[in-house]
Amino acid sequence: MADTQPDRSMKEIEADIAATRNRLARTVDELAYRVSPQTLKAKAIADVQGRVQDVADRAKDKVVDPDGEPRYENIAKALGGVAATALTLGSLRRLFNRG
Numbered sequence: 001m002a003d004t005q006p007d008r009s010m011k012e013i014e015a016d017i018a019a020t021r022n023r024l025a026r027t028v029d030e031l032a033y034r035v036s037p038q039t040l041k042a043k044a045i046a047d048v049q050g051r052v053q054d055v056a057d058r059a060k061d062k063v064v065d066p067d068g069e070p071r072y073e074n075i076a077k078a079l080g081g082v083a084a085t086a087l088t089l090g091s092l093r094r095l096f097n098r099g
Helices: 010-034 037-063 072-096
Strands: none
């Protein structure tokens, strides 16, 4: 098959090469930024903060209703669970430390 592209001048070819070089340089700079330790650290911190905030919001929703009033039934369940755990651990400690 015959080459159907028109002949390009040396200046056009040099301009294309320069444009490609600039695009490549921007791409390399972007990749270097994305994998830099500071960027990865900031991303990880933001992710952890978002997750902690989500957990805190869900916990608050279980303890306080939308009107701001405490949900005593949920608070009582939580305190009951803590008390049961403390009693179980205390009993196990006493059982295993008898001597």
